[in-house]
Amino acid sequence: MNEFSHPLLLSGRYRPLQNILAYDDFNQGQCGWIDLMNNFVLEGHKPRPSIVTKHRWGPVMLSNANFGYAGTHGAMNGLYSLKLATRPEANPYEQPPAPGAMSMAIKRMTSLPFANSGKLQLEMWYAYTPEQDRAGIGEKDIRAFGALFDIQDTEHRYFSAARYVNSVNGTLARKWQYAQAADVTDSEWAYDTEGDWCKRGIDPVWFGKRQSNGDADSFKWVPGGEEVLCYNESDDKINWSYFRLTIDTQRREYCELQSGRSTYSLQGVQPTLVAPYRGITSLLNPVIWIEADTTRRVFLFVDSVLISAE
């Protein structure tokens, strides 16, 4: 509990399920959110070879949202937010992501130990903008952002994700997607490479081929999911927006995506179920990420995150 998590303040900006697993207000530090990276298990602590470089994603940090002309924004509540910052790197949308073209924060948990109905929810207040390193409005330089749950129960591992596709190769798209793998092989999932650690359906943020119209083998469009978010008129003016993803871990289905006042039903839609990986039964990892569309740093500021279940 801190001055920003008083129930009266929380009730105005969050609608948690019955059991709050984590309320992370980044005025209190990083709260367990860390750079997402690969396994450094080979000789010399080298990562496994892969077509996607996963140890150079842009860094996660505590930010007071400071801009050269605006000064310090602070967070929606208090001073600090969690900032996900890409490097100034990007490949065309149709290619595997360039090293550093994304920034990803992960919190590592395990499943709720008490009897429950299986509902699981991630809510956050966030803002996004590129680095204000040039004139103009940089909205189109932000390719996408989103949040997901990486879950493994006794029978399956699966990713439930919502992704806002903001821009595709410089053209604004502004539509929501959810993670569900196309009918492709593991090799096709990994951009036609063999022997990658990954299986079809796992790590949809960076695997699954993309098409120039914004389609992806790892995501499908949310029906009616076109939405123009509040970007504002200058790269140093950030507006805090609300995001909620609710899933059902007993039925292994999506429930609902909410963005601001728009709610999208995903009732009955299944994520892609994969055979369990070794050593991670009960894994429950929420992940938040942002993707650059061009060779320019882009930032996702997260004021706070609330993870709840019932």
Next chain:
Amino acid sequence: MRHSITAALERHRDYTQSFATEPYECAWATEAIFFIRVQELEGENPALQARVQVSPDGIHWADEGTEFQRIDQLGVSFVRVTHFGGWLRLEGSVEGEQARFNVNINLVLK
């Protein structure tokens, strides 16, 4: 309890020429240590120079005045910094014929 963070700015990064680490926000902290750990080293008379920079906005940078001693072997080097404002990074260069430094860079903030 005091807040502290160790950021991994670079992992298994090869440097063969001039470089700068990613802009890192540190307005909440009052003291910092940059660590450079050289894991692999190649070339003739390889040497790595690095200095601390500060910034008002994470875009425009100025030398803070603190520099690493010349690095020319495997192992860990560090510099301490205080009173640095809201942003920190390292700017550096590599000298030597066919020189390659493979480094991890950490920033420890309190």
